[in-house]
Structures are given as structure tokens and as C-alpha cells.
Amino acid sequence: MFSRYKKDAKANPVQAKTAPVAPTAAAPAAESVTLRKPVKLERAKASASDKDRKRKERLAEIKLELHRELLDNLNLAALEKASEADLRSEITSISTEVLQERAIVLNRQERDQLFKELYNEVTGLGPLETLLQDDSVNDILVNGPQQIFVERSGKLELTDITFKDEKHLLRIIDKIVSAVGRRVDESNPYVDARLADGSRFNAMVPPIAVDGSLVSIRKFKKDKLGIDDLVNFGAFSEEMAAYLQAAVATRLNVIVSGGTGSGKTTTLNALSSFIDNAERILTIEDTAELQLQQTHVGRMESRPPNVEGKGEVSPRDCLKNALRMRPDRIIVGETRGEEVIDMLQAMNTGHDGSMTTIHANSARDGVSRLENMIAMAGIEMPLKAVRSQISSAVNLIVQASRLQDGSRRMTSITEITGMEGDVISMQEIFRFQRTGLTPENKIIGHYTATGVRSHFSERFRMWGYDLPAHIYEPTVG
Ligand SMILES: Nc1ncnc2c1ncn2[C@@H]1O[C@H](COP(=O)(O)OP(=O)(O)OP(=O)(O)O)[C@@H](O)[C@H]1O
Numbered sequence: 001m002f003s004r005y006k007k008d009a010k011a012n013p014v015q016a017k018t019a020p021v022a023p024t025a026a027a028p029a030a031e032s033v034t035l036r037k038p039v040k041l042e043r044a045k046a047s048a049s050d051k052d053r054k055r056k057e058r059l060a061e062i063k064l065e066l067h068r069e070l071l072d073n074l075n076l077a078a079l080e081k082a083s084e085a086d087l088r089s090e091i092t093s094i095s096t097e098v099l100q101e102r103a104i105v106l107n108r109q110e111r112d113q114l115f116k117e118l119y120n121e122v123t124g125l126g127p128l129e130t131l132l133q134d135d136s137v138n139d140i141l142v143n144g145p146q147q148i149f150v151e152r153s154g155k156l157e158l159t160d161i162t163f164k165d166e167k168h169l170l171r172i173i174d175k176i177v178s179a180v181g182r183r184v185d186e187s188n189p190y191v192d193a194r195l196a197d198g199s200r201f202n203a204m205v206p207p208i209a210v211d212g213s214l215v216s217i218r219k220f221k222k223d224k225l226g227i228d229d230l231v232n233f234g235a236f237s238e239e240m241a242a243y244l245q246a247a248v249a250t251r252l253n254v255i256v257s258g259g260t261g262s263g264k265t266t267t268l269n270a271l272s273s274f275i276d277n278a279e280r281i282l283t284i285e286d287t288a289e290l291q292l293q294q295t296h297v298g299r300m301e302s303r304p305p306n307v308e309g310k311g312e313v314s315p316r317d318c319l320k321n322a323l324r325m326r327p328d329r330i331i332v333g334e335t336r337g338e339e340v341i342d343m344l345q346a347m348n349t350g351h352d353g354s355m356t357t358i359h360a361n362s363a364r365d366g367v368s369r370l371e372n373m374i375a376m377a378g379i380e381m382p383l384k385a386v387r388s389q390i391s392s393a394v395n396l397i398v399q400a401s402r403l404q405d406g407s408r409r410m411t412s413i414t415e416i417t418g419m420e421g422d423v424i425s426m427q428e429i430f431r432f433q434r435t436g437l438t439p440e441n442k443i444i445g446h447y448t449a450t451g452v453r454s455h456f457s458e459r460f461r462m463w464g465y466d467l468p469a470h471i472y473e474p475t476v477g
């Protein structure tokens, strides 16, 4: 675990690491002004010719036929208990019979591929299964049966994987949602679910989805990125990590702000590693994604209403209940509604060191979002009182961003220091300084302190996290 400036690491003399994360010396001085051609999305392994396409279509038809045959012939009840090897050999033998009966000739590679796909079709999620098993894929995005995109290292690419038709896609969606007791059809056209492996799943079906069902899957990573990984990836600098360690360990209330898919949950998870193992932590999420390393963790998952509109347990319900469960810290996966009231109250009343994420593009924007959420929750309070509540509850806003080159970075760390008149006062301590763009459209830049000393430095010192002064000095890029 990261422990550069931790109390018990005093034996190791602290060395300033002033080298910027991204090379800057060789960087072009300013961003190029030439108009760039947009980079075209290319099919990952686009089928080369018409012949290939026809063959693929034929294989898809054969697969469908075989699948029907299999469903007729397989004992579905016994299927649950069958071992993988048994099931594979059963599928192979039934399929081989059918292929022989119909005099369909396939080469070895096609047969192997077909049997693999059939196995996925019968036991798993059909065409999605290969993508779910591919660890380099972060997100899977289906736009109708013929178009499946994946995200790898922050970049979207079109795959050559397709569903046979909309019916096939709907069947797989139905398989997923019925497994978690939900339903999706014309009257309930969209649904959230969690796959067996923990991946987050959302589907929207026609007629709301115009060109065929839309499916979005955020893959569950078994090994979440830790602080060291994130520093190695260049998501933030070592100095920032040392600062964040002090902030979390000394129980500042932290909000991670960012856009969709910007790495908020990953950052929150990584920050949680700085919490002491002796503390009782309660987590509240819509879909349980956080993986805390501590021993004493109580996890809660809110629940949307069922088909009859009953049985909802909102994040706010969980949060209210959590306050009666003697938490040392509360972590809310995302604050997006009325639970903001209870979150701020918790932060203000003894559960300091709590953390959450919000959807916003900057620290300022994050504060406005909090104000709006409070107004939407129907709390009639003068704006000044609302702001004073926010400023005394929230200590730190960490901004996560997905930049245009697909990289995810912590672009700013901002402290909330109090109120000046009617305005919440803030000071930025660290930020990502962009300096240019490579010809491949990769962003060049480095992390730097702003030169402002932390408002909490005395607190850090008192708690034994004596951050050296150079940590707040700007890096010359
Ligand atoms: N610094 C990083 N470098 C590379 N990949 C990252 C980084 N941070 C996050 N990721 C990956 O990006 C994906 C999105 O991250 P994450 O789920 O944390 O985003 P989020 O902001 O919480 O998204 P959402 O808005 O959908 O909740 C994940 O697959 C995660 O593993």
C-alpha cells in the first residue's frame, strides 16, 4: 500500500519527486492549431470481404438452427448440475449429429468456433460472453443487434461481434433480467441489473430504443486499481497520493466529482484504502461495486421499485438506517438525489471521514450540484444557509476526468475552506497542467501543486502526517 509520507514510514527519508509524470521537456510548446481530421472508428477485426460476410451469415443461421435443436434435446433441468466438460461434450455430440443429418460441412476452425458459441448461447450470454471474459474490455455497449462497441483503455472500438437479430438480442436481455427477478418489455422498457460476476447492466428495449435494444455493461474488475496502480498509470502524482493519504487518514470529508465513466468509483475505492483497518465502514451503492480491503465493512445496495411500483429501498433509506448502525465512516457510491441532505448531515455530525461521488465537471460545479440537489429535495432554506451547510460538511473535492485521448486523470484537488460573505471559498492545491498534444492526439501535461499550502496542514501535522513543504510547490513543466 502507498505509504510515502505516513507516520510510521519516518525511517525512510522523504525525497521530493519533482519530475512530472508526463514528459514535458520534449513536448511541443503549444498546441498545434492545424485542423485535425477526425479519427475514424474502425472495425476491430472487420470482415475482409463479401465472401467472409456470407460465410458468417451462414454460420449464424446454422448456429440458430442448432441452438433450437439443442433446446429441444437438452434436459434443461439437468443442465444446471452438469459439469462444464459434460455439457461441452453433450453439445458437441448433439450438434455433430445434426450437422451430419443435414449434410452441413464445416472446417475444423468453424466447428470449434460454432461449438464454443453454442455453449455460450446455452449457458451464458451468447455473443456477449466472449467480451465479458476479455479482461482488456471495460465497457460493452450494444446499439441494436448489429453493432457492439467495446471500450479498451479509454477508447471505443467497434467489434465484429453481432447478434443474429433483435429477437436474439432480446432473448439474451431477458435471460439477464429474469435471473434477477426483473422484467423488461414494452411497458417497462428499461431496466438495471447486476450480472452474476458483479458487472453493472442496463438495457433499454424498443419502442423507446428506436433502432433496436440498447445495452450498456460496465464490467466488474476483480482487482480494482489501487493507489499505486493509479500513480503508475499517471492518473495522479505521488505528491497528490501523499496528500490524499493524509486527507483520508485524518478524516476529512471527501467528494469525488467527475463525469460519466471518468473513474469516480475507482478513485473512491482507491482512497478507501487509506482508512484505518480498525474503523467500521458502511457503504451504500445502487450497484455494489466498491471493494474495500478493511475487515469491518457493512455493504448495502439500494433497490428500485418492482414492476408494481412497490418495495423500493432508496439510497436515502439506506443512509438513514446506516446512521443507526454505529458507523465510523459512511461511503455513498453516488449522491444524486435527496440523500444529499442526510449525507451532509452525517458529514456534519460526527461521521467525518465520509466519502461520496457526484456528477460534476469541476469543484465549483460540484458545489452547485449539491445546492441544486438540496433545492430539489424540497428543503426550504436560504441559499446562504445551504452554502454554509455545504462548506462545513465538505472538506475536499477531488475532480476525476476522462480526457479526450481516453486517459483518466485526477485533474484537480480543491479544498473548501469556509465562507466569505455568501460565497463558499475554495482553494485548489493540485491540478493537471496540460501543455500540448502529440501528433497521435495524446495529451501532454504534468501534475503540479498550485503553490497554495493546505488549509489542513496543521491538522495533518497533529495527526502525524507531516507533509513536507515542497509538496505544495509548483512543478515547473
Ligand atoms: N486512471 C485510470 N486508468 C485506466 N482505467 C481507469 C482509470 N480509472 C478508471 N478506470 C477504468 O475506467 C472504467 C470506469 O471507471 P469507474 O467505474 O470508476 O468510473 P465512474 O466515473 O464511476 O463511472 P460511472 O459514472 O459510470 O459510475 C473502469 O473500467 C475502470 O477500471
Ligand SMILES: [Mg+2]
Binding pocket: 264, 265, 266
Ligand atoms: Mg461509478
